[in-house]
Amino acid sequence: FCQQKRLADMERKAVNDMFVILSDIWLDEEETMVKLRQVLEGYESVEVVPSLFILMGNFCSSPCNLSFHSFASLRSQFGKLGKMIAEFPRLKEHSRFLFIPSPDDAGPSSVLPRCALPKYLTEELQKEIPNALFMSNPCRIKFYSQEIAVFRRDLLYRMRRSCLIPPSTAETSDPFAHLVATIIHQSHLCPLPLTVQPISWNHDHCLHLYPTPHTIILGDRSEQKSFNYAGVTCFNPGSFST
Incomplete structure (x- = not known):
């Protein structure tokens, strides 16, 4: 109880904490990288920089399936992203960058839940940005008392x-x-038939929504939307690259 009260007090004081959420960061598209640079430039100049940047896949404009053979190029593009972020010293020092793959990103299969992006792709970025975190899809974030x-x-x-x-x-x-x-x-985050979306049964609990979180972020290519239902705030940031 004391810990919950302490977290609630800290949460009330964290009025300046801000999350930036982007989905579909196509690193191989020049237009996307120009827009991303503009976003970073804007937040570098604000009084209090964002606590967290959540960057969701796809990280390539083409699905990383069996016909995809440009992994070396994608690795290089992640490295360029790291160098771009490093150009903004306040963001590099004070913000965390969370990377979440989509089912079309590089990985073992399209089965959910998806493991984090392969280290081969991300190690160049990690050298530039020590605050970068590479998580599974889905993942959960604990913000003081909120999930x-x-x-x-x-x-x-x-x-x-x-x-x-x-x-x-x-x-x-x-x-x-x-x-x-x-x-x-x-x-459940993905109540679809297994023929439509395969799920690893050993890790199906990662998709459960019980107990219900305070906020659900659904990265979807459909238009930006926000909806409150049964005390839960759910929103879709839309596609950054389209």
């Missing part, structure tokens, strides 16, 4: 394709609202 679940998957499209009975439009016709209500009621 934040982060999941990168184009879930809305797949859920709508797998829908047998159209959701009721009596309360809302917003597909994102229906998606949020579904995953919260199911207490």
Whole structure:
């Protein structure tokens, strides 16, 4: 109880803490890198820099499947990203950078949950940015007393394709609202058939939403949306590169 009270007190004082969340960072697209530099320049000049940058995949404009053979180039692009971040000393020193892969990024398979990005791709970036963290997909962030679940998957499209009975439009016709209500009621981040989205049963608990987190970040290529349901804030940052 004392620890919870202490965390709550610290949380109330952390009024300047800020998270920056971006999804679809195509490192092989020049336009994306120009936009990312503008974002970093903007936050470098603010009075209090963000505590955390959450950067979600895809990190390449092409899926890293069996036909993908540009891993050396992708490794180099991660290194260039590290050098770019290092150009902003306040961000490098005071901010953390969290990288979360998408199912289309380099990895063993498209099975969920996804392990972190391979070290081969990220070690050049890690040398430049010691504060970089490479996490699984999904992952959870503890912000004092609050829990934040982060999941990168184009879930809305797949859920709508797998829908047998159209959701009721009596309360809302917003597909994102229906998606949020579904995953919260199911207490699972990806309640899709295994034929649509394979899941490693030994690690299925990583996708559970019980107990329900305070915030759910769904990285999806659909448009930016935010929806509050049953006391949970859920939002989609949209695609940064499209």
